[in-house]
Amino acid sequence: MATEVYRESFERRTKTVRYIRFLEGLADTQVGPIYLGMWGALALFSYLLCVFITAIGFGEQVGYNPIRFLRELPVLTLYPPPPSQGLRMAPLQEGGYWQLATLFLSLTLVFWTIRIWTRAVANGLRPMVPIAFSAALFLYAAIYIIHPIWVNSWNEAPPHGLRGILLWTNHFSVKYGNFYYNPFHMLSIYGLLGSTLILAMHGGTILATLAYGAHREIDEIEKSDEGTHRSQLLWRWVMGFNATAYSIHQWALGFATLTAVAGALGVLFSGPVEPNWYLWACRAGITPAVQAACAP
Amino acid sequence: MLSFEAKYRQEAMEVPARASFGLLKIWIGRFYLGFWGVVALVFGVLGSGVWFWQVLFVDPNRTNNPLLNFIRGQIYPPPPEVGLSITFDGSKGFWWLFVVFCATVTFFAWMMRQIDISRLLKIGYQVPIAFGAVLSSWVTIQILRPILLGKWSEGFPLGVIPHLDWLSAFGYRYYNFFYNPFHAIGITLLFGSAFVLSLHGATILSAARKKSEGVTEENVNRFYWDFFGYSIGEVGIHRLAFWAAVLSVLMSNLCFVLSGTVVQDWSGFWNFWDYAPWWKGFGFN
Numbered sequence: 065m066a067t068e069v070y071r072e073s074f075e076r077r078t079k080t081v082r083y084i085r086f087l088e089g090l091a092d093t094q095v096g097p098i099y100l101g102m103w104g105a106l107a108l109f110s111y112l113l114c115v116f117i118t119a120i121g122f123g124e125q126v127g128y129n130p131i132r133f134l135r136e137l138p139v140l141t142l143y144p145p146p147p148s149q150g151l152r153m154a155p156l157q158e159g160g161y162w163q164l165a166t167l168f169l170s171l172t173l174v175f176w177t178i179r180i181w182t183r184a185v186a187n188g189l190r191p192m193v194p195i196a197f198s199a200a201l202f203l204y205a206a207i208y209i210i211h212p213i214w215v216n217s218w219n220e221a222p223p224h225g226l227r228g229i230l231l232w233t234n235h236f237s238v239k240y241g242n243f244y245y246n247p248f249h250m251l252s253i254y255g256l257l258g259s260t261l262i263l264a265m266h267g268g269t270i271l272a273t274l275a276y277g278a279h280r281e282i283d284e285i286e287k288s289d290e291g292t293h294r295s296q297l298l299w300r301w302v303m304g305f306n307a308t309a310y311s312i313h314q315w316a317l318g319f320a321t322l323t324a325v326a327g328a329l330g331v332l333f334s335g336p337v338e339p340n341w342y343l344w345a346c347r348a349g350i351t352p353a354v355q356a357a358c359a360p
Numbered sequence: 361m362l363s364f365e366a367k368y369r370q371e372a373m374e375v376p377a378r379a380s381f382g383l384l385k386i387w388i389g390r391f392y393l394g395f396w397g398v399v400a401l402v403f404g405v406l407g408s409g410v411w412f413w414q415v416l417f418v419d420p421n422r423t424n425n426p427l428l429n430f431i432r433g434q435i436y437p438p439p440p441e442v443g444l445s446i447t448f449d450g451s452k453g454f455w456w457l458f459v460v461f462c463a464t465v466t467f468f469a470w471m472m473r474q475i476d477i478s479r480l481l482k483i484g485y486q487v488p489i490a491f492g493a494v495l496s497s498w499v500t501i502q503i504l505r506p507i508l509l510g511k512w513s514e515g516f517p518l519g520v521i522p523h524l525d526w527l528s529a530f531g532y533r534y535y536n537f538f539y540n541p542f543h544a545i546g547i548t549l550l551f552g553s554a555f556v557l558s559l560h561g562a563t564i565l566s567a568a569r570k571k572s573e574g575v576t577e578e579n580v581n582r583f584y585w586d587f588f589g590y591s592i593g594e595v596g597i598h599r600l601a602f603w604a605a606v607l608s609v610l611m612s613n614l615c616f617v618l619s620g621t622v623v624q625d626w627s628g629f630w631n632f633w634d635y636a637p638w639w640k641g642f643g644f645n
Contacts, residue, residue: 091596316561
């Protein structure tokens, strides 16, 4: 059995285990053993390449002066090629660095997803974590790859840099008529705030019933016990509805996935499908403005 | 009733009433009533009733809003000249004050109701504490900040699309909220919350109902050690969950309450960085 072979090698690797003492009583303290493997090595290699290319691009902008680098780090930006370049390979200083860095960043994320998949299967789990992660991967791909290709310009993608990515978010919203009026953005924010709400509800509920053992969720799903009973009754009595130890995790996965998928659709449809979300909302009759102002 | 519920209702009946907790120990169908349930019900129905009445029947006459389009309807806060006084003039924002008051009482009663039920079930108070965090957000934005700035007009209009318009304008009024560091921390924690939720939900679903295959908590630990180098554990993940969600709300409180009171321009806020003393020794500034 592959799992058995894997377990044996696991026992050998426990030599590398370390413990974080200050987490005692709050969370598990064991760190490692971490698994490298081929996909891990590939992910690490392409990530280091991405960081290296970004560092070279930033370094050129500050004349390789380390103090200037630290001082200007928040505003240092690698921009994608100008719109005139379309989807072509650009010279290094005019977006080539950005193209190379984005290529290796994308490869890193793909390798990382495969790595999580193989590790989940090797440990006897269903590949739900890589499936959940691929929702975030879809959002990334929509923003950095699919949307730029659809509108025929890498310039549409976000630059790399702390301020650059925030400014892109701002400009992208305003350019397409303010994302507050984008129904997919609304749905995504609903998923985001809903995720935080469910996380607070679930975390709070389990912490409140620790004394009754509600945190042993994998066992509680097989046969629910006092902790799960009290958790369920809390919500049933408060709001007339309760999840089960199993279904709360379906709610969790569903809301978190909605955030990423709806967000991705909101980005994809901006431009080719709807060039101005304000006018869309106006035509839909949901803005308080005078309706005559929104004729196309 | 759930199959195991009778035993817990019996146990709840034996918990002594104290102050306003444990009064009106009645279940209506699956709902628990209780003193705070009555308060929440009365003010909740009153507040939402007034909101729908204003949005569906009063606002349309003023803004030519087609009847029953509650998505664009709104109740405006009092105009700036009203300041912090309590106006009884319906055209000057009385109904905004009324609905905000009802909502605040309802949210507070809902938190007390969660405390009440937690007491009856003999469990911790983490759920009402987490709800208290989001209640503090409502109080900060609608009550505390308007009081600090001396006018109710600083509150947001009560409506679906209008409150989005307000939020968008609020960000640009202080130059741009993307430069607000507390906004950045809050958003990071929000995305972090969705990320943690996704990981936790997927992890439990990936290991659930596989006992016959010998899958236990140990498999989950080994999976996380393998790919991430650390497994936070069954208790730890829920502590992380609680704090990520609660802190995201508390950070957004800060980003609101500092805008307009202490900071007028979040881009200018960062000027200190260029002129910070630690760059001097290196020949900058």
